[in-house]
Amino acid sequence: MLSSKSSLAVALILVVTLTDVLPLVSSSRGLVGVPTDGALEDSLLMMERFHGWMAKHGKSYAGVEEKLRRFDIFRRNVEFIEAANRDGRLSYTLGVNQFADLTHEEFLATHTSRRVVPSEEMVITTRAGVVVEGANCKPAPNVVPGSINWVNQSKVTPVKNQGKVCGACWAFSAVATIESAYAIAKRGEPPVLSEQELIDCDTFDRGCTSGEMSNAYFWVLRNGGIANSSTYPYKETDGKCERGKLQERAATIRDYKFVKHNCEEQLMAAVAVRPVAVGFDSNDECFKFYQAGLYDGMCVKHGEYFGPCSSNDRIHSLAIVGYVGKGGDRVKYWIAKNSWGEKWGKKGYVWLKKDVDEPEGLCGLAIQPVYPIV
Ligand SMILES: *[C@@H]1O[C@H](CO)[C@@H](O)[C@H](O)[C@H]1NC(C)=O
Numbered sequence: 518m519l520s521s522k523s524s525l526a527v528a529l530i531l532v533v534t535l536t537d538v539l540p541l542v543s544s545s546r547g548l549v550g551v552p553t554d555g556a557l558e559d560s561l562l563m564m565e566r567f568h569g570w571m572a573k574h575g576k577s578y579a580g581v582e583e584k585l586r587r588f589d590i591f592r593r594n595v596e597f598i599e600a601a602n603r604d605g606r607l608s609y610t611l612g613v614n615q616f617a618d619l620t621h622e623e624f625l626a627t628h629t630s631r632r633v634v635p636s637e638e639m640v641i642t643t644r645a646g647v648v649v650e651g652a653n654c655k656p657a658p659n660v661v662p663g664s665i666n667w668v669n670q671s672k673v674t675p676v677k678n679q680g681k682v683c684g685a686c687w688a689f690s691a692v693a694t695i696e697s698a699y700a701i702a703k704r705g706e707p708p709v710l711s712e713q714e715l716i717d718c719d720t721f722d723r724g725c726t727s728g729e730m731s732n733a734y735f736w737v738l739r740n741g742g743i744a745n746s747s748t749y750p751y752k753e754t755d756g757k758c759e760r761g762k763l764q765e766r767a768a769t770i771r772d773y774k775f776v777k778h779n780c781e782e783q784l785m786a787a788v789a790v791r792p793v794a795v796g797f798d799s800n801d802e803c804f805k806f807y808q809a810g811l812y813d814g815m816c817v818k819h820g821e822y823f824g825p826c827s828s829n830d831r832i833h834s835l836a837i838v839g840y841v842g843k844g845g846d847r848v849k850y851w852i853a854k855n856s857w858g859e860k861w862g863k864k865g866y867v868w869l870k871k872d873v874d875e876p877e878g879l880c881g882l883a884i885q886p887v888y889p890i891v
């Protein structure tokens with residue numbers, strides 16, 4: 518008689534290999550010769566779930582060993598997500614999304630990036646306001662609306678997906694804000710612009726490795742514009758600059774400007790006029806599974822409720838495309854466009870707690886917001 522642990526492994530390998538050739542096993546419990554106990558049943562149910570998830574997200578793995586390894590990570594992530602949702606202390610819900618077969622380390626390595634220091638040349642040669650530290654954070658003027666959503670004003674392009682292996686969130690955030698600023702200024706539809714051109718040609722940034730939105734604006738300014746994504750399509754990897762396309766300008770900007778440092782009031786005033794690019798600390802394990810609700814930077818793991826996210830490790834970038842609530846309103850949040858596809862979050866968007874106690878804003882979003890001027 519096999520020990521229950523090794524019979525479990527045998528059963529799993531059976532299911533893994535069988536379902537590679539057969540349609541999804543409709544009732545794993547009916548498998549001949551497989552002993553049944555609680556743990557095994559749970560594993561088989563989880564394996565069915567894994568196969569359903571694989572089909573939904575178009576996943577496949579090289580070999581049974583890798584598949585079992587991914588299954589194990591998937592199972593742990595599902596347990597983490599469900600426990601966090603059951604806990605009841607979170608102000609938002611988590612979902613088993615496309616990242617469920619990745620460890621947190623793998624996720625961070627492939628979906629975030631370091632910031633780069635704005636280049637000296639950029640600071641010297643542009644009229645962009647350099648961040649002024651220490652000055653007061655003035656309240657936004659009263660005329661600033663109580664809420665605005667550039668998405669439902671048709672000034673935001675569909676949510677994009679930076680893909681599995683490129684940390685160019687900075688390019689997506691910069692491009693999203695240029696697209697919207699252009700549409701608002703021209704009173705038209707937003708053009709779908711090229712992140713790849715920035716990844717390949719913007720020498721102030723480092724493509725899929727790291728970048729900064731202000732550098733990207735500076736590059737667009739110097740190039741006299743940016744191509745659209747049909748001219749210069751996304752490749753999900755660093756490439757050689759296609760210089761012949763540099764003149765194919767689908768939109769341009771006149772300048773760019775930093776929002777007052779650590780001042781959500783001034784960020785609101787800026788977002789009321791056009792979307793704004795922000796850096797964001799997305800190290801939180803819960804954030805990558807965000808599904809709906811108001812994200813407040815808190816997480817639950819192994820029964821421990823912790824957070825909020827810090828502000829000094831802004832490894833991700835987002836485009837703030839609207840907000841709800843100001844002043845003494847009970848409900849207040851930013852509406853942020855992410856670049857992890859439409860299956861992440863609220864159809865690709867996230868609601869972030871607005872007007873937090875820390876001047877840096879939630880997860881550092883108010884530290885260095887920046888926007889293009891068309
Ligand atoms: C647009 O968004 C704002 C802010 O979220 C909301 O108040 C408004 O109802 C929305 N309008 C439509 C048509 O969805």
Ligand SMILES: *[C@@H]1O[C@H](CO)[C@@H](O)[C@H](O)[C@H]1NC(C)=O
Nearest residue numbers: 708745746747748765766767
């Ligand atoms: C993209 O830009 C090119 C010119 O650079 C233009 O011919 C083409 O129509 C644009 N495509 C879209 C979808 O806007």
